[in-house]
Amino acid sequence: MRSPHEQRLPFEAPIYEMELRLTEMEAQYAKNRGGGDTSKIGEQIRRLRRELAALKREIYSHLDPWQTVQVSRHQQRPQTRDYIELIFDQFLELHGDRAIGDDQAIVTGLGYLDDVKVMFIGHQKGKNLAERTACHFGCAHPEGYRKALLKMRFAAKFGLPIVSFIDTPGAYPGISAEERGQAAIIAENLMEMSQIATPIVCVVIGEGGSGGALGIGIGDRLGMLEHTYYSVISPEGCATILWKGSEHAPKAAAALKFTSRDLLGFGIVDEIVPEPLGGAHRDHTEIATTLKQFLLRQVRELIGVPTPELLDRRYDKYRKIGVFLEGTEGGPEPQRNGRAPSPV
Structure with missing residues (x-):
């Protein structure tokens, strides 16, 4: 059970929706176990888990900098x-x-x-x-x-x-x-x-x-x-x-x-x-x-x-961190150390 105080980021909304569906199905599976055929529900749960993992991977592999x-x-x-x-x-x-x-x-x-x-x-x-x-x-x-x-x-x-x-x-x-x-x-x-x-x-x-x-x-x-x-x-x-x-x-x-x-x-x-x-x-x-x-x-x-x-x-x-240029006006081409500017 998730805490009611848990922070939920806006871009994670589809993940939480799918997790809620999965929790409901797992509860139904547990309730019906021993009382009939639960193989169909079990297969749906396994499929939903695979879909949830794929959804997390898709969302978190494409975060923009602010989402990061x-x-x-x-x-x-x-x-x-x-x-x-x-x-x-x-x-x-x-x-x-x-x-x-x-x-x-x-x-x-x-x-x-x-x-x-x-x-x-x-x-x-x-x-x-x-x-x-x-x-x-x-x-x-x-x-x-x-x-x-x-x-x-x-x-x-x-x-x-x-x-x-x-x-x-x-x-x-x-x-x-x-x-x-x-x-x-x-x-x-x-x-x-x-x-x-x-x-x-x-x-x-x-x-x-x-x-x-x-x-x-x-x-x-x-x-x-x-x-x-x-x-x-x-x-x-x-x-x-x-x-x-x-x-x-x-x-x-x-x-x-x-x-x-x-x-x-x-x-x-x-x-x-x-x-x-x-x-x-x-x-x-x-x-x-x-x-x-x-x-x-x-x-x-x-x-x-x-x-x-x-x-x-x-x-x-x-x-080696950062970029620098060496040279004088009219002189040889500026030399670089091959790195991008340091952000820190």
Whole structure:
């Protein structure tokens, strides 16, 4: 039975209609079992299940950018703490930045991926109003990024790989955050993550917005769940700047080229992690299993790379992002590095 509070996206209406029909037929089948021939109903149920799977595949393989944003923000989509429960063993949460406090928008801790001990860092949005308020809707303050940096230094000291989950519309934009050095600490994180001598695997699990995402997003591997976005700005923010109104967000989403397929083509993302039919919000266990396999594969590959080579590769990875031109007026033809402009 679905919760009456479940979020339903407009383009999913045909899916919900077919699921309702399927539920009714399954209830009828259960009621009539043992009381007569139910083979006809059983065959109809099997056919309807096949049609439902095909419908989900058709709809979700043709999402436009704005629909992708809606899926990435789905209220039932698994968040960082859900994945911690489903993926990691013996997780020990670590708190505080040793300066201001413990920002609940950033979760850090030690855990096991099967037999591999890792340092985990991730954004947390919260499930209900109280949690979302405490987590600032996933928008971290400077103390959150400072907490993350301290734990990354700890990981490097003890030779632990780092796993980072990105899910934020952006860093907290309030005056209090600016007064405590929001821009400076994010810049420091970018610099230090580029040089930390231990493997780093980052995954966008929902929203990947601006510097708030990049503050824990520099690494050796970058994955994105299939129906997520990673961008220099939210579509609403972009629309407000360019067209003076957030109602133009769908147009901005199309212009930003920030979906997983776009970024894989640009060479910014290393791999797209496929989601269950109909999105991660429909099957938390399946997406957690798929994501765990991705993390294990990436971490085990990186563990075997010598540290100097690991850091050289990381440096080259980010140097190759973007397009640049070289040349002077009347001189040789401009040279390109062969990549599209970076959206992050």
